[in-house]
Each structure stands twice: as structure tokens, then as C-alpha cells.
Amino acid sequence: MADIEITHNLTEGTLVHGTARGDGTGAILGGRGGCGFRFSRSLGSWYLPHSRDKVSKTWEIQEAERRLTEAGHTVVVKVDDASPGREFGEAEAERNEWAEERAERYGARGLRASQAGSSRWRRNRERMSHIPLGQPILVGHHSERRHRNFLDKMHRSDGIAVRDMKRGEYWAARAGAAEKYKQHRENLPTTLRRIERLEAELRRIDRHLESMRAKDLAEAEASRAVVRGAALRGWFRKLVRRPPVPVPAGPGVIRMTTTREQTAGELAYWQEHVEKLKAQGAKVWGPGDFGKGDFALHRGRWFEVIRVNPKTLTVPWQHLGDFSRPVLTVEAATTAYRTGERLPTDRFPYDDIQGRMSAKEMAEKLAQLEAESQNG
Structure with missing residues (x-):
């Protein structure tokens, strides 16, 4: 059987070396019921899709190692999740x-x-x-078979x-x-939502890292306590009083630390991209740009602001009012709904806002529209 090596690093991803056609590894690594690997002619080896620039997928690697070993192959696994990969x-x-x-x-x-x-x-x-248009098949004629x-x-x-x-x-x-x-990937609203997601992901990773390190430290302290309890001679008790040796990071901590570095790099890249868009004239809206009674442009239609929230604007329900008019005021929405009942509302995130207009500016615009409609 073949000597197979499964390697992983951030630059190349997960690769399988040492396989040959007809040695039975294809059915184990790829295909239906396989371990999810694919064969690349350019690389000349099997690879795990979407494994570049990411930490190793331990389950897939361990499953491939187990199946290959059961098939009689000698498998060596080399995983490097600590070495830095490419910049985002x-x-x-x-x-x-x-x-x-x-x-x-x-x-x-x-x-x-x-x-x-x-x-x-x-x-x-x-x-x-x-053939003339509408020409029927002449049943019984010598041309019937040829025509059909x-x-x-x-x-x-x-x-x-x-x-x-x-x-x-x-x-x-x-x-x-x-x-x-x-164009879609670097769109400003999409980028803002991605930044928000990455910031939440960083917070989640930090909490997870803190928990993992605390667990490793507790296990190390418990192990040292067992050693101290077993100390019977004075020289050994003196030895264990030395400053504790730093707890080495386990594979899980290494993987999570690398993931955090990559996430932070991606976040910095997109934050820099937003700053470039701002320098080019793009506007990033926030709660400080609006007040109650202002109007916000959302996907081609203006909505009166009912309430300004930290992450959203509360406006009248977008399915109310006359859709032929590009402005929805609270008064028009209340009239279109049912007088005396609570007005249904929508919440639009700031990354989905395309413009702002004050109440005075909107009043002038509405007067202009009214005059145009009367003259028309």
C-alpha cells in the first residue's frame, strides 16, 4: 500500500500527496460517500475545497486518515495552523x-x-x-413517409x-x-453589513478564546496540585514552589488564535475600503444624521421618520399609502390605514438608507408636487 501524506497550511490549504490511479484512494477521498476531497490536475493531488486561508478542518482530515488507514495505507498528517498565511x-x-x-x-x-x-x-x-405553410401530410400518398x-x-x-x-x-x-x-462585493451597504458581522464574530472569538485559556489553565493547576500532593521529600516541595511554567497553547487555542488574526485582518481591510469610499464622496448614515420628522430615502421612496434608534430608523409601514407618490408621511399612512388604530411601522437599517431630507425641505417638495399635479 502507498505511503500517503496529508498536509495543511494556510497558504496551500489541505492537500493529499502520494496517491496513484487505481490504488483505491479515489473512492475514499472523493466521489459519493467520500471525505469531500477533489482531485486537481494542475496541483497533481487531492485537495479539500475552501481550505485555503483557513484553519484546518480537523474532522475531515481525521476521517480521511481513518479511512485510508483502514484500507491499509500508511498515513502521515502534518497540520500547521500557526504559520501566517496570505494577507486578506x-x-x-x-x-x-x-x-x-x-x-x-x-x-x-x-x-x-x-x-x-x-x-x-x-x-x-x-x-x-x-413546404407551404399549413401543408398537411397526404395520408396514403407516396410522399407520406418522407414527409413524416x-x-x-x-x-x-x-x-x-x-x-x-x-x-x-x-x-x-x-x-x-x-x-x-x-461591484456587489465592494458595495457600501454590503460592506457595512459585513463589517458589523465581522465585529460580532471577533467578540465571539474573544469570548471563546478566554474560555479555552481559562480551561487550559485550570487543568494545568489541577495537574500541579496532584504533583504537590504527591511530594514527600523537602527537596521536591522546594522544586514545586518554583514559578509555574507557562501553560503551552493547545491545538484548539492555536486554531482559534489564527482564526482571530484572520478575522481581524479581514475587518481592517473592509474598514479601510469604507474609508476610501468616504473619501470618494460616499455617505455612511447614522443616528446623528436624523431626527424625528425628517425624511429618509429607502430604495427610491421617501419615508417620514417616527423614531431614531441606534441601528435603525422607525418609519410608517412601507405598504401603506399611495404607491404612485414617492413620499410616505405619517399623516398619509394614518389615513391609508384605519383612523384611531395604532399605525404599523417598519425599521430600516442605516446601511439601507440612500438619502436624507429635512421636514422643511420635504414640505417644499410636496408643495411642488402638488402644484405640478394640479397643472398637469
Whole structure:
């Protein structure tokens, strides 16, 4: 059996070396019921998807090691979660480059499929042009069999043409999505929500790290207490009175520390990106920008602010009022609902706000709209 090595580091991810075609490792590592690995021709080895720039997935590695060992292979596992990997900015630039390559590849693939389908469809129309429109099959005539065969052939060919054109539309949509990958990912509202999520993730990691370190320290203290209890001679009691040796970090602490460093790096990258957008004129709205009675622009419609919250604005329920008018006031919303009953409200987060207008400015705008409607 083969000598197999499973390695992991932040730069390369999880790789499996030493396998060969026909040695039975393919069914264990990949495929249905496998350990989730895939084979890369460019790497020449098996790899675990989405394992680069991340700490090791211990369960998948241990499961692969167990199955390979049971199959008779000699397995060596080398995991390095402590060495630093790439900067987040470098990985992000690589992802954007891959998106551009995908857009080009998908666009060419969609164009080929669409052209093939359209060309086949035109040829079929030309081949059928000699048959008058609405010409029935002459049952019993010597041309009946030829006519039926020709129509069946054209039906199958039209099906292939439609399939190719649909495939072209599919790949064109994929190309469009790949072209907009960077735009959507670096969008200001999306980035603000991502920063909020990363900050919460950092707080969670810090709590988890503190708990893990306290647990390791308690276990070390318990072990030293057992040694002190077993000390019977004076020289040994003197030995155990020495300053305690620092508790070495366990694998879990190492993995969590690395995860924290990566999360902090990603957070710093996106915070810097927001500062760049601000320098270019983008506005990040917050509770200090609004007051009760102001108006906030949300997805093309203005809403009167009922209450300013730390993370959201309370406005009238967006499904009330006249949708043909771009402004929803509290008065209009109350009239549209049921007088005397509590007005239903919505809460819009600040990252989903596109503009602000004071009550005075909105009054002038409403007067202008009213004058235009009367003149129209």
C-alpha cells in the first residue's frame, strides 16, 4: 500500500500527496460517500475545497486518515495552523481576478452556444421553406413517409437549437454575475453589513478564546496540585514552589488564535475600503444624521421618520399609502390605514438608507408636487 501524506497550511490549504490511479484512494477521498476531497490536475493531488486561508478542518482530515488507514495505507498528517498565511487583500485580489476570468470564459461559452442554436434554427427554417405553410401530410400518398420523417427530423433539430440557445442564455447570465462580482462585493451597504458581522464574530472569538485559556489553565493547576500532593521529600516541595511554567497553547487555542488574526485582518481591510469610499464622496448614515420628522430615502421612496434608534430608523409601514407618490408621511399612512388604530411601522437599517431630507425641505417638495399635479 502507498505511503500517503496529508498536509495543511494556510497558504496551500489541505492537500493529499502520494496517491496513484487505481490504488483505491479515489473512492475514499472523493466521489459519493467520500471525505469531500477533489482531485486537481494542475496541483497533481487531492485537495479539500475552501481550505485555503483557513484553519484546518480537523474532522475531515481525521476521517480521511481513518479511512485510508483502514484500507491499509500508511498515513502521515502534518497540520500547521500557526504559520501566517496570505494577507486578506492578496486573497481578495486573487478572487477578483478569478471572477474576471470566469466572466470572460462564461461569456465566450454562452456566445458559442447562442450562435450555434441561432444558426441551426435558421437552417431549419430554410430547409422547411419549400413546404407551404399549413401543408398537411397526404395520408396514403407516396410522399407520406418522407414527409413524416422530415418533420420528425426538423422537430428534433429545433429542440437542439432551443436547447443551445437556452444554454447560451444561462452562460450569459453567469458571465454577467461574474462581471458584477467585485461591484456587489465592494458595495457600501454590503460592506457595512459585513463589517458589523465581522465585529460580532471577533467578540465571539474573544469570548471563546478566554474560555479555552481559562480551561487550559485550570487543568494545568489541577495537574500541579496532584504533583504537590504527591511530594514527600523537602527537596521536591522546594522544586514545586518554583514559578509555574507557562501553560503551552493547545491545538484548539492555536486554531482559534489564527482564526482571530484572520478575522481581524479581514475587518481592517473592509474598514479601510469604507474609508476610501468616504473619501470618494460616499455617505455612511447614522443616528446623528436624523431626527424625528425628517425624511429618509429607502430604495427610491421617501419615508417620514417616527423614531431614531441606534441601528435603525422607525418609519410608517412601507405598504401603506399611495404607491404612485414617492413620499410616505405619517399623516398619509394614518389615513391609508384605519383612523384611531395604532399605525404599523417598519425599521430600516442605516446601511439601507440612500438619502436624507429635512421636514422643511420635504414640505417644499410636496408643495411642488402638488402644484405640478394640479397643472398637469
